[in-house]
Amino acid sequence: MTENINGVLVFVEMVDNQPVELGLEMLGLARRISDSHGGTVTAVVFGTNLEGVGDNLIAYGADQVLINDNVIFDNFHAEAWLPDLSKIVAEVAPAIVLIGHSLSGTDLAPRLAFRLDIDVATGCESIEIVNGRPHMTRSCFGGLAREVVTFNKTPAVATIRSKTQQALTPMMERAGEFKFVSSILDLNSLRSRVIKREREKTVGVKLESAKIVISGGLGLGGPEGFNTLNEIAELVDGAVGASRAACDLDWCPRSYQVGLTGRTVAPELYLAVGISGASHHMAGCGNAKTIVSINSDPAAAIFKSSRFGIVGNCQEVMPALVEEIKKLKA
Numbered sequence: 001m002t003e004n005i006n007g008v009l010v011f012v013e014m015v016d017n018q019p020v021e022l023g024l025e026m027l028g029l030a031r032r033i034s035d036s037h038g039g040t041v042t043a044v045v046f047g048t049n050l051e052g053v054g055d056n057l058i059a060y061g062a063d064q065v066l067i068n069d070n071v072i073f074d075n076f077h078a079e080a081w082l083p084d085l086s087k088i089v090a091e092v093a094p095a096i097v098l099i100g101h102s103l104s105g106t107d108l109a110p111r112l113a114f115r116l117d118i119d120v121a122t123g124c125e126s127i128e129i130v131n132g133r134p135h136m137t138r139s140c141f142g143g144l145a146r147e148v149v150t151f152n153k154t155p156a157v158a159t160i161r162s163k164t165q166q167a168l169t170p171m172m173e174r175a176g177e178f179k180f181v182s183s184i185l186d187l188n189s190l191r192s193r194v195i196k197r198e199r200e201k202t203v204g205v206k207l208e209s210a211k212i213v214i215s216g217g218l219g220l221g222g223p224e225g226f227n228t229l230n231e232i233a234e235l236v237d238g239a240v241g242a243s244r245a246a247c248d249l250d251w252c253p254r255s256y257q258v259g260l261t262g263r264t265v266a267p268e269l270y271l272a273v274g275i276s277g278a279s280h281h282m283a284g285c286g287n288a289k290t291i292v293s294i295n296s297d298p299a300a301a302i303f304k305s306s307r308f309g310i311v312g313n314c315q316e317v318m319p320a321l322v323e324e325i326k327k328l329k330a
Contacts, residue, residue, distance in 0.1 A: 005095035005129060006154070007039030011085065011108075012057060013076075013100055014047040021209060022100040024060050024167040026160050029127065030098060031061035031168055037129045040064060042092050046073035046081055054178025059170040065178035066092075072187055075194040076104040078111055084183050086115045094155050096127070096134050101159040113157045120157040121149050123260075125164040134158075143260050143283035162208055163266040163287055205239045207256070212238030213267045215258055215285070216246055219274015219295060219314045223251040228318045229273065235325050241265065241285075243275050259284035274314045277302025294318070 008030035012023030023043075030041045043062035045053055047069065054065040066088060072080050089097055089112065097112070099105045101123050113120035124136040125146075134156045140147045150156075187193070207213065214229045214236075229240045241263070242256035258265055260280040270288035275281060277293070277300055285291070286305065293306040294317050303309045310317055 004038035005033070005132060005134075007042060007092070007094045008033055008096045008098060009042045009044060009089060009092055009094040009155070010062070010098045011044050011100070011105075013102060013104065014045060014050070014053070017047065017049050017053070019045070019053065019057060019060075020100065020102075021167070022102065022160070022162045025162070025165040026098045026100065027057065027061040028167045029160065029165040030096075033096070033127065033129060034063075037132075039095060042066065042094065044068075044085065044088055046070075046084070048074050055172070056170075058174050058176035058178065059172045061168045061174075063176050065176070067178060067180045068183055069180060070183045072183055072185060072190075075197050076107075077190070077192075077194050078104075078107050079192065080185060080190055081108060082111050082115060083185055084181075085112055087184060088181070089116060089155065097155050097157045099157065099159050101161045105159050109157050109159045116155075118153045118155060118157060119151045120159070121151075122159045124158045124160050127158065139260060139283050141279075143279035162264040164264070204233065205237060207239040207241055207258075207263055208265060210239035210265070211268045212236050212271070213241050213258070213265050213269070213285070213288070214238055214271045214273065215241035215243065215256075215275060216252070216273045217243035217275035217281075218245050218249075219276075220246065220251070221274075221315060223249075225274070225314065225318070226252045228322060231322055232271075232318075232325065235322070235329060238267075238269075243278075243281050272302050272306070273318065275302055276300050277305060 010026045010030050013020045034041045040063045043057040043065045045067050050069045057065045099109045121136045124138045126137045128135045135150045137148050216229050233240045241258040242252045247254050247257045260283040264284045266287040268289050270285050270291045272293040291306045292308045293302040294310045298311045
């Protein structure tokens with residue numbers, strides 16, 4: 001064991017009282033760093049009704065779990081979450097703090113870095129320890145290149161992109177400890193509160209966890225094209241995605257967006273329909289095992305990243321594809 005570090009702290013987000021997939025992926029990354037370079041893996045969880053989460057996170061690689069179960073954490077609110085997280089990070093004093101590159105994570109991480117007078121790197125895809133210092137790799141120039149950054153201060157705060165890491169296979173027999181900690185705030189001390197939060201309902205498979213993703217772009221010609229994509233998704237038990245351009249035109253919900261500023265997916269099969277293959281889109285789907293593309297432009301960049309490609313009009317190809325899938329299922 002060389003280049004020892006002081007451990008890794010992972011902030012794990014919860015949805016419906018369960019850790020999100022990205023949190024488990026970050027625990028896998030933390031465990032691999034700790035096994036190679038020493039230090040303790042600490043998981044931190046904020047939420048309500050968190051019974052049983054301690055054993056679960058230990059099974060996924062944590063050495064210790066700090067649980068803050070309080071109604072103040074029922075919804076994400078940076079003003080409420082920041083003081084407690086800052087206090088825990090200062091007390092644990094890890095070498096690295098990992099936070100998910102999610103809407104709440106990208107809000108919380110810079111605030112944490114500012115509060116503790118440390119540095120932050122967002123959108124990281126990998127971390128290596130070189131001479132005892134973490135080196136983070138992330139996309140730059142709209143996904144056209146990768147850069148490696150490191151810091152002079154500790155801890156180093158990094159937000160990790162979804163699907164860039166591998167969660168460990170859970171081992172319920174893993175040894176570890178967890179404890180409940182108290183919040184330093186209460187509801188009455190907050191200057192503002194979350195009154196209501198509406199979560200967009202997901203029908204079928206979640207985009208990030210789908211084994212098959214069918215994404216549409218400008219080549220669909222309009223919002224009606226997504227009706228066909230949804231039909232295919234139902235037939236193959238997949239999920240529907242989209243390019244940023246299609247989302248900007250309100251052809252589909254913003255939650256469909258795949259890319260550098262959207263969701264990151266790594267399915268077994270990624271079907272790109274009418275998508276040009278710009279670098280910022282490929283940053284969100286480039287880890288797919290197989291990419292199949294349909295585009296009327298034979299020179300479209302998407303074909304360079306595709307294992308199979310069809311040159312043709314999407315409005316003509318897609319109905320024929322639906323019929324063939326129906327025949328196969330029958």
